[in-house]
Amino acid sequence: MPERKRKWKILLMHLILLPTIIFALNFFSLAPKSWEGVDEAVVEKVAKEHGREARDPLIDPGSGDLLLFAFLLAGAVGGFAAGYFWRDLTKK
Amino acid sequence: MLLAATPAWAMHISEGILPFSWAAFWYLALVPFLALGVRRLNALAREDLSLKPLVGLLAAVVFIISCMPIPVPTAGTCSHPCGTGVSAILVGPLVSVVIAAVALLIQALFLAHGGLSTLGANAFSMGVVGSLAGWLAFRAVRGMGGSLAVSGFVAGVLADWGTYAATSLILASGIRGDAPLVPLFLKVVLAFLPTQLPLGILEGVVTAGMVTLLYKKRPDLLVKMRVIAEKELPNHA
Numbered sequence: 001m002p003e004r005k006r007k008w009k010i011l012l013m014h015l016i017l018l019p020t021i022i023f024a025l026n027f028f029s030l031a032p033k034s035w036e037g038v039d040e041a042v043v044e045k046v047a048k049e050h051g052r053e054a055r056d057p058l059i060d061p062g063s064g065d066l067l068l069f070a071f072l073l074a075g076a077v078g079g080f081a082a083g084y085f086w087r088d089l090t091k092k
Numbered sequence: 093m094l095l096a097a098t099p100a101w102a103m104h105i106s107e108g109i110l111p112f113s114w115a116a117f118w119y120l121a122l123v124p125f126l127a128l129g130v131r132r133l134n135a136l137a138r139e140d141l142s143l144k145p146l147v148g149l150l151a152a153v154v155f156i157i158s159c160m161p162i163p164v165p166t167a168g169t170c171s172h173p174c175g176t177g178v179s180a181i182l183v184g185p186l187v188s189v190v191i192a193a194v195a196l197l198i199q200a201l202f203l204a205h206g207g208l209s210t211l212g213a214n215a216f217s218m219g220v221v222g223s224l225a226g227w228l229a230f231r232a233v234r235g236m237g238g239s240l241a242v243s244g245f246v247a248g249v250l251a252d253w254g255t256y257a258a259t260s261l262i263l264a265s266g267i268r269g270d271a272p273l274v275p276l277f278l279k280v281v282l283a284f285l286p287t288q289l290p291l292g293i294l295e296g297v298v299t300a301g302m303v304t305l306l307y308k309k310r311p312d313l314l315v316k317m318r319v320i321a322e323k324e325l326p327n328h329a
């Protein structure tokens with residue numbers, strides 16, 4: 001009986017996973033246009049209709065992977081510090 | 093194709109969209125909740141110092157969740173969950189306001205996600221309205237005898253939908269000029285609907301999953317955070 005239950009679980013997992021993977025691959029490869037965020041598609045669009053436009057950010061992060069690298073580095077250092085000093089952080 | 097996808101943000105009202113008077117108003121509206129949140133956090137930390145690192149971890153979770161664009165095929169747009177449902181359940185709505193404000197501040201400063209002038213408005217909708225809606229829904233469903241999973245699901249859904257309803261109201265009141273408020277508010281709500289209706293349900297599923305996982309792996313944490321009573325522990329005699 002447990003063997004039969006295990007088989008059903010595997011079948012169920014495949015029934016969920018396979019269509020999800022196929023859908024995800026199809027979705028990204030056939031996407032006809034970039035998928036706007038609702039801030040552009042709704043918030044900024046409606047605001048523009050009423051005479052308000054978004055300004056450039058006060059701190060422009062620019063493009064490229066430098067910011068991603070900075071976040072990765074900060075995350076690694078912060079995570080290491082939090083882990084290393086965890087007992088100090090949590091003791092009374 | 094995945095790497096070539098354009099980054100897409102959502103919900104956050106961008107820099108400069110709101111007139112100065114409305115931006116200032118939402119900052120002022122946020123301040124009391126933020127002050128109460130800091131006070132509550134200090135009171136909880138006096139009882140148990142380990143709560144502060146946990147709140148820091150929750151802030152990281154909310155930061156990641158609320159800047160993770162998810163494509164919604166029914167609408168052809170991207171949007172993101174808020175994460176304030178789960179933070180409100182775990183540490184209460186007031187501390188969740190602080191968490192949301194910190195997450196949104198970092199996004200505004202370093203990711204051009206939202207804006208510094210609109211931070212008060214964004215933190216009010218996601219922090220105050222989202223957290224309160226999620227927490228009240230969770231408590232109400234638990235009070236009616238709902239399981240952790242069902243209560244978490246309803247909390248996640250209402251935190252998400254509440255956030256976007258508040259964003260719609262904030263945006264409509266800020267940009268309307270002489271136009272009537274209600275039709276513009278409904279227009280923004282209807283524009284959000286195709287994206288946020290399914291995404292809110294997804295947020296409910298994620299919230300229910302997180303709460304259930306915590307109950308299975310670390311039920312003691314849920315007792316410590318007063319989410320469940322000690323008698324509800326799995327091995328309670």
